[in-house]
Amino acid sequence: MDKVTYQKENMNPQYPHHYWEYPIAIYLFLGGLGGGILFLSWVLSAFVFPGIDLTQAFMLPNFVALIAIAIGLFFLVFELGQPPVFYRAYVTATSIIKWGAVLLTIASFGDLFWLLGNWSPATPVLGFLSVFNFLGGLSGIWLAAAGISGFGIMVYTGVMLSTLKAHAFWSTPALPVLFTISALSTACAGIMLLMGGWPGVAADMHAAHAVHELLHTCDIVLVIAEITVLMIMVLSFLGAGNRTQQRVAKRWVKGSTAPIFWVGMIGIGLVIPLICNCSGVAGLATLASILVLCGGCLLRFLCVWSDDRQPLPDENRYYFRLKTADPRFMTEWYKEGKDLERGQTWAPKENLF
Amino acid sequence: MTRYAMAIDQRRCIGCHSCSVACRTWNDLPMDIIYNPVLGGVVEGEWPNVHRNYVPTLCMHCKNPECVPCCPTGASQQDEDGVVWVDYKKCMGCKVCVNACPYGMRDTSHTVRRFDEYVRKCTFCKERREMEPDKDPYCVQTCHQKARIFGDIDDPNSAISRLINRSDTFRLLEELGTDPQIYYIPALGGKR
Numbered sequence: 047m048d049k050v051t052y053q054k055e056n057m058n059p060q061y062p063h064h065y066w067e068y069p070i071a072i073y074l075f076l077g078g079l080g081g082g083i084l085f086l087s088w089v090l091s092a093f094v095f096p097g098i099d100l101t102q103a104f105m106l107p108n109f110v111a112l113i114a115i116a117i118g119l120f121f122l123v124f125e126l127g128q129p130p131v132f133y134r135a136y137v138t139a140t141s142i143i144k145w146g147a148v149l150l151t152i153a154s155f156g157d158l159f160w161l162l163g164n165w166s167p168a169t170p171v172l173g174f175l176s177v178f179n180f181l182g183g184l185s186g187i188w189l190a191a192a193g194i195s196g197f198g199i200m201v202y203t204g205v206m207l208s209t210l211k212a213h214a215f216w217s218t219p220a221l222p223v224l225f226t227i228s229a230l231s232t233a234c235a236g237i238m239l240l241m242g243g244w245p246g247v248a249a250d251m252h253a254a255h256a257v258h259e260l261l262h263t264c265d266i267v268l269v270i271a272e273i274t275v276l277m278i279m280v281l282s283f284l285g286a287g288n289r290t291q292q293r294v295a296k297r298w299v300k301g302s303t304a305p306i307f308w309v310g311m312i313g314i315g316l317v318i319p320l321i322c323n324c325s326g327v328a329g330l331a332t333l334a335s336i337l338v339l340c341g342g343c344l345l346r347f348l349c350v351w352s353d354d355r356q357p358l359p360d361e362n363r364y365y366f367r368l369k370t371a372d373p374r375f376m377t378e379w380y381k382e383g384k385d386l387e388r389g390q391t392w393a394p395k396e397n398l399f
Numbered sequence: 400m401t402r403y404a405m406a407i408d409q410r411r412c413i414g415c416h417s418c419s420v421a422c423r424t425w426n427d428l429p430m431d432i433i434y435n436p437v438l439g440g441v442v443e444g445e446w447p448n449v450h451r452n453y454v455p456t457l458c459m460h461c462k463n464p465e466c467v468p469c470c471p472t473g474a475s476q477q478d479e480d481g482v483v484w485v486d487y488k489k490c491m492g493c494k495v496c497v498n499a500c501p502y503g504m505r506d507t508s509h510t511v512r513r514f515d516e517y518v519r520k521c522t523f524c525k526e527r528r529e530m531e532p533d534k535d536p537y538c539v540q541t542c543h544q545k546a547r548i549f550g551d552i553d554d555p556n557s558a559i560s561r562l563i564n565r566s567d568t569f570r571l572l573e574e575l576g577t578d579p580q581i582y583y584i585p586a587l588g589g590k591r
Contacts, residue, residue, distance in 0.1 A: 065497045065506075127492015127507050127516025134472035134491045143471035143495055211575065212465060212501035355503055358571055359454045360439045 064353055069121035071350040074203045075232075075343045076118030077150065078225060081199030082233025083111035084153055088193020090257055092186070098253040101164050101185070105244035107237045111196075112157045115150060142206050149198040156192030160185055200229035207349065214290035215352040220279040224345070227275060231268040232342035234261045235319075235335035262323060262331065269320045269338065273312065276345075280307075294352045303348060311348065315341015401480045403523055404552035404580040405539070406559050406568070407455050411546035414440050414453040421541035422457075425524065429508035434458070434521040435538055443587065450586040455547065457538070458483060458504040458521040459571065459579030466496035466505060475518070481580060482523050490517040501575050523549070552580070 087104040123132045135147040163185050204225030211217040238261050242254045284295035298307045314337055322334035414437055422434050439454035460483050467475045467483060474489035475496045485496075485505075496518055497505045507516045524536035534540065539549040550559035559582075568582040 065494045125493075127494070127518070128490070128514055130514065131491045134474075134489060135493070136471075137489075138471055138473045140468050141471040141495075142469065143493065147471070209469065210465075210495075210498045212499055212503075353498065355501065356572060358438055358456060358502060359452075360441055361436075361503070363440075364436055364438045 064351065066350055066353065067125065068347070068350075069125040071347040072343075073118040073122040073125075074207075074225070074350065075346040076114040076121075077199050078203050078229030078346075079232045079236055079339070079342065080111040080115035080118065081149075081153060081196035081203075082229040083107050083114075083236050084157055084189075084192040084196030085194075085200065086230070086233050086237060086261070087111075088189050088196070090260075091189060092193075094260065095253060095257065098256075099250060100253055100257065102244060103242050103250065103254040103257060104237075105161070105164065106242070107240045108157055108192075109161055109244070110236065110240055112154060112161065115154050115157075115199075119150060119154075142202065142209055146199070146202045146206060149195045149202060153192050153195035153199060156188045156190075156195060160188035160192060163188060200226045203229070212355050213353045214288055214356060215283065215294040215354060216349070218279065218283075220275060221349070224272065224275045224279060225349075227268055227272045228342045228345055231265060231272055232339050234265040234268060235338040237261055238265070239332065239335045265334075265338065266320065266323050269316050269323070273316050273320075276312075276316075288356070290354050290356045294354050298348065298352070303351070306344060306348060311341055311344045315344055400553055401551045402553040402580075403460065403480050403482055403549070404559060404563075404582065405457070405460075405523075405536075406548040406562050406566075406582045406584060408546045408548065408562075408584045409452060409454070409586040410450075410584060411544040412437070412453040412455055413544055414451065415544075417541050417543065418455055418538035418547065421537045422521070425527070425537040426519075428519070432506055432508050432519055434504070434519070448587060452586050454571075454583070456502065456504065456571070457581065458500075458523075459502055459577065459581045460523065461580065462578035463576060465499040465501060465575075465577060469495045469499045471495065478525075482525055483520070484522040484525055485518050485520055487517050492516045492518065494518065501572050501577065502579075 087100075087108055091100045091104065123129045126132060135143055138144050163183070201222055204222030207213075207216040207225075208218060208221045238258055241258060242251065280295050280298055283291040284299055287295060297303050316338075319334035319337045319341070322330035322337070416437050418435050419433055419437055422428070426434065428434070435455060435457040437453055437455045439452050441452055442449055443452045444450050460481055462481065464477060464483050467477050469475075471493060472489045472491055474486045474491075475483070476486060477483045492507055494507060497507065505518050505520045507518055524534075524538075527534060527537065535549045536547075539547040548559045548562055550557040552560055552563065554560055562584070563582050566584045568584055570579045570582060573579065
């Protein structure tokens with residue numbers, strides 16, 4: 047006798063909604079970018095070119111890093127259920143989010159103090175800000191604090207997701223590695239685009255050129271490493287992952303997000319920049335940097351959207367039925383719920399049922 | 400020490416969703432939040448031993464909860480009796496715990512006013528039991544099939560201990576190591 051089993055494997059595999067939406071993806075990208083720029087500017091200034099003053103060359107990249115972290119934090123706070131009480135994130139000692147908040151704070155203030163300490167106001171109107179010049183004496187300390195915290199931010203963005211083992215696609219050691227490489231790669235691209243662009247005092251162009259050459263080479267290596275890690279991660283999930291990992295990997299490789307993955311992330315975000323960087327044409331190197339930034343952003347979006355959880359028995363069927371059994375009823379139901387929360391009187395709609 | 404747990408007897412559950420309705424009513428939940436969805440309803444087995452199998456769910460109140468250590472504000476807590484709950488006055492709605500829960504038993508409402516969202520979850524009716532200690536959670540009290548049995552699993556004489564000890568039970572996603580405290584007694588004579 048055949049086993050009587052009623053399974054709905056082909057029903058909508060989506061859960062009620064994504065718990066984290068686009069603001070978190072933007073935050074992860076901008077946090078990684080800002081942290082990477084700060085880390086690289088510290089390493090290059092302190093260790094790679096210790097005898098050369100790279101302050102003016104890094105003014106604009108570090109300013110943009112501060113803006114990127116600030117915008118990222120805005121999106122992070124915006125995504126909170128209760129943004130006005132965001133300061134509660136600093137309370138516990140065990141949470142990884144708390145360490146992220148601390149690192150972001152140190153990096154932001156370190157970068158801000160470094161910028162103020164090294165900023166020579168061009169006009170007398172802004173001369174009052176010279177009160178911050180005393181910060182310039184501790185310039186190395188501010189940059190070190192920002193750089194070390196920046197490294198922590200790069201790693202933390204991936205670690206934060208990988209600790210959530212409810213989500214099979216995130217819960218892998220490869221994800222922090224991928225995010226760190228991507229953050230370094232986008233930071234190289236960002237610095238190459240912005241270096242020496244600070245108005246006013248001209249940067250040491252010879253030194254800037256040497257840094258540019260080094261970053262150019264580093265970016266080629268990092269893009270190759272990113273392609274390698276990404277393909278290993280996705281294809282190993284596809285071939286040897288559990289059911290949830292396989293489902294997400296299948297969606298990336300040949301499913302609904304395959305065009306974004308292959309064309310957007312791999313093609314436009316990694317392979318074309320690699321070809322452009324290897325071509326040696328100056329204009330193409332600029333294009334490559336822009337495309338690397340786009341690819342890094344796409345990576346965060348795709349990862350945040352891949353928050354599939356291992357379903358409980360027939361969970362998909364339950365939520366599928368709830369959402370689609372009577373779409374009109376559900377629409378009105380939610381609408382009435384919102385009206386009730388606003389204090390409006392509920393009144394049954396005619397012909398609803 | 401008291402350790403609260405729940406046994407769910409799938410042999411008795413008929414999928415009436417009374418527990419869901421009772422929970423929603425007692426906790427005055429928003430439209431899009433449900434603490435204890437009754438999943439399943441699939442027909443399993445071989446004729447003539449077939450059974451429509453329901454899986455009533457709720458927070459598993461795990462011994463090793465994923466949702467507690469990840470909370471950045473300390474709002475997500477676990478009492479000594481094992482009950483995992485959220486202090487709404489500390490929650491900032493970051494949804495890390497929602498993402499950390501492998502069972503999807505936490506959520507924030509999307510119908511409440513913006514900037515006033517916090518994470519909600521089943522607490523085994525903590526507030527109710529504090530007021531009336533001899534009362535069971537509302538879903539247990541409402542289940543007319545007596546499919547939900549609540550009690551102290553560390554007490555060898557409690558109904559839940561005796562039931563679990565003499566039955567073949569399973570727990571959801573046990574392989575994740577969270578040690579969930581909701582025990583299912585499968586239908587079809589204890590065969591899964």
